[in-house]
Amino acid sequence: MEPCRLDELKRWFDAYTSRFFGQDEYVNMHLRLKQEHTRRTCEEILYLAGRLALDDNQTRIAKAVALLHDVGRFPQFANYRTYNDTRSVNHGCLGVDVLHRECVLEALEPEERRWIETAVARHGRKSLSTDLNGPALLFLKLIRDADKLDIYRIVADVYRRRAEDPAGLSFEIELPDEPRITPDVLDAVLAGRLIEHASLRTLNDVRLCQIGWVYDMNFAASLERLKAGGLLEELFGYLPRDEKMQQVRRRVLEYVDSRLFDTTVPRDCIPDPNARKG
Ligand SMILES: [Fe+2]
Numbered sequence: 150m151e152p153c154r155l156d157e158l159k160r161w162f163d164a165y166t167s168r169f170f171g172q173d174e175y176v177n178m179h180l181r182l183k184q185e186h187t188r189r190t191c192e193e194i195l196y197l198a199g200r201l202a203l204d205d206n207q208t209r210i211a212k213a214v215a216l217l218h219d220v221g222r223f224p225q226f227a228n229y230r231t232y233n234d235t236r237s238v239n240h241g242c243l244g245v246d247v248l249h250r251e252c253v254l255e256a257l258e259p260e261e262r263r264w265i266e267t268a269v270a271r272h273g274r275k276s277l278s279t280d281l282n283g284p285a286l287l288f289l290k291l292i293r294d295a296d297k298l299d300i301y302r303i304v305a306d307v308y309r310r311r312a313e314d315p316a317g318l319s320f321e322i323e324l325p326d327e328p329r330i331t332p333d334v335l336d337a338v339l340a341g342r343l344i345e346h347a348s349l350r351t352l353n354d355v356r357l358c359q360i361g362w363v364y365d366m367n368f369a370a371s372l373e374r375l376k377a378g379g380l381l382e383e384l385f386g387y388l389p390r391d392e393k394m395q396q397v398r399r400r401v402l403e404y405v406d407s408r409l410f411d412t413t414v415p416r417d418c419i420p421d422p423n424a425r426k427g
Pocket residue numbers: 218219240272273
């Protein structure tokens with residue numbers, strides 16, 4: 150990808166997303182939050198690209214993925230007034246539809262276009278795809294980590310404001326804010342298993358589920374950044390402090406520490422030199 154292509158993508162993104170702003174301040178506010186999330190996700194992915202020593206072209210593609218990963222969020226919110234995919238549409242697939250409809254990636258090499266589309270389509274899935282390898286897998290892993298790093302920051306911010314002002318604005322938090330924690334959710338985090346969203350019953354379950362994302366982080370650099378930001382500790386601060394939770398906290402923090410020392414690109418993300426091109 151030539152550097153000018155990335156500049157074109159940025160211009161297109163700004164023009165496209167600005168189309169959805171209008172009279173409705175509720176919609177505008179949510180769209181603005183997604184623009185800011187996109188900007189910060191681009192920063193996170195650039196950081197990870199640097200830590201993984203990606204080359205200039207890989208870094209540009211990674212940045213394009215971060216720029217476009219949530220493009221489907223704009224028509225989604227404008228049409229349905231929700232970011233809940235279950236109650237509207239899958240925003241990753243909608244994002245790829247938008248890229249096709251607007252002919253956004255047509256000037257790119259076909260394989261680069263495919264890597265970007267795959268990452269956009271699959272970034273929000275519950276777990277990492279098992280049918281990918283090489284660059285397609287690398288870019289998907291990068292966006293899933295960069296996205297989560299910013300979402301951790303967003304949810305910590307929401308919980309902080311909620312703790313200061315419980316009656317204030319809450320962003321689509323629909324589960325009861327009570328001390329109860331569902332045993333299945335707790336057990337899943339203790340065992341390092343991903344949690345089914347359908348099993349979440351309370352806001353504390355949601356917090357614990359978000360803490361459990363550490364098991365889904367792909368790169369040591371991501372976990373290091375998460376730890377350095379103090380966000381995990383902050384999330385634990387909103388949970389009960391009983392013995393069981395202390396056990397979860399120790400388990401999660403030990404897990405993070407155990408993964409901190411591997412800063413290489415995983416082998417399954419390195420292109421196979423014998424693979425057929427195209
Ligand atoms: Fe997303």
